[in-house]
Amino acid sequence: MLVEERRRMADLLDGLDAGQLATPSLSAGWTVHDVGAHLTTYLRFGQLKIYWGIVSMAADFDRLNRELTAKAARLPTSELTARLRRWSTSRTTIPRSGYDPVLTDIVLHDYDIRVPLGIGRDVPEDRLWVAFQHLAAKPSPGYALGSRLAGLRLEAVDTGWVSGAGAVVRGDAESLVLAMSGRAVGLDALTGDGLPLLRERVTAPPPRGTVERLKAVVKVVVDPPPPNRRSRNASTNP
Incomplete structure (x- = not known):
């Protein structure tokens, strides 16, 4: 891919x-x-x-x-x-x-x-699925997402993908992935009780100081790495 x-x-x-x-x-x-x-x-x-x-x-x-x-x-x-x-x-x-x-x-x-x-x-x-799963489960430090998706249940209505628990944010997978990555352009196509909170977090993400950045790197180092996933066995069912 x-x-x-x-x-x-x-x-x-x-x-x-x-x-x-x-x-x-x-x-x-x-x-x-x-x-x-x-x-x-x-x-x-x-x-x-x-x-x-x-x-x-x-x-x-x-x-x-x-x-x-x-x-x-x-x-x-x-x-x-x-x-x-x-x-x-x-x-x-x-x-x-x-x-x-x-x-x-x-x-x-x-x-x-x-x-x-x-x-x-x-x-x-299959590309969208990898992006959705990565952003929802364990984004790498470079994405600077922090806790912006915490307390939200993300539902892709066109694919059936679901992640998280809490106030619902739903829409097509493409718009969800854009919003989850911090791109405000995806927000207008989404609905749900959790949308105002996600919009607030995306449009005004919290600053990340040196300590927070280094903690994110340490977390990647100490947590177990993800499974080796290749295109031949990628699934569209998370």
């Missing part, structure tokens, strides 16, 4: 004109071109960069991503897409987190590009 998504992303970016590439994405402060640059930053020596970010930046992954992306964004889009294809089989993962956060990242950034450009796509359900 990762290889397919990287190559599909390269094709998407190659088909955009200069105005589209300069369009602000859903990722605050990044253009569409910048998002493409970000997706290349961990394909080579990715774990070394992550460890360097933990040590040198006190696990401030937002800062790490900004710096790595700014450097990669100096390259023309044609070189970025060439790298996406050349290193599409990269096996870099977040330490002890497996491939789920990597696939989730590219699925979300696909939305970051397509939504503001008005480019539709039916995202394969």
Whole structure:
């Protein structure tokens, strides 16, 4: 799934004109071109960069991503897409987190590009399922979700996926995944008693200081890693 998504992303970016590439994405402060640059930053020596970010930046992954992306964004889009294809089989993962956060990242950034450009796509359900499960169960520190999903029951009406307990937030799987990842654009398609609370948390997420960031990293290290899940046995039934 990762290889397919990287190559599909390269094709998407190659088909955009200069105005589209300069369009602000859903990722605050990044253009569409910048998002493409970000997706290349961990394909080579990715774990070394992550460890360097933990040590040198006190696990401030937002800062790490900004710096790595700014450097990669100096390259023309044609070189970025060439790298996406050349290193599409990269096996870099977040330490002890497996491939789920990597696939989730590219699925979300696909939305970051397509939504503001008005480019539709039916995202394969197996990709959405991985993103839903990862965000609901144990998001990696880089997502900075913290406890924003606590006390909520998330229900995808089109797939039957359910996660959590508490006030209900329901809607289609795509909108849920967007909202769960902190993208406010997904909120308008959702309903339920828990929606006001989720909206409040997404639009004004709590700040994360150095101590909170380091605690999140320690939790990933000490908790058991997720099972090894491959596309051939991925299920759409969580």
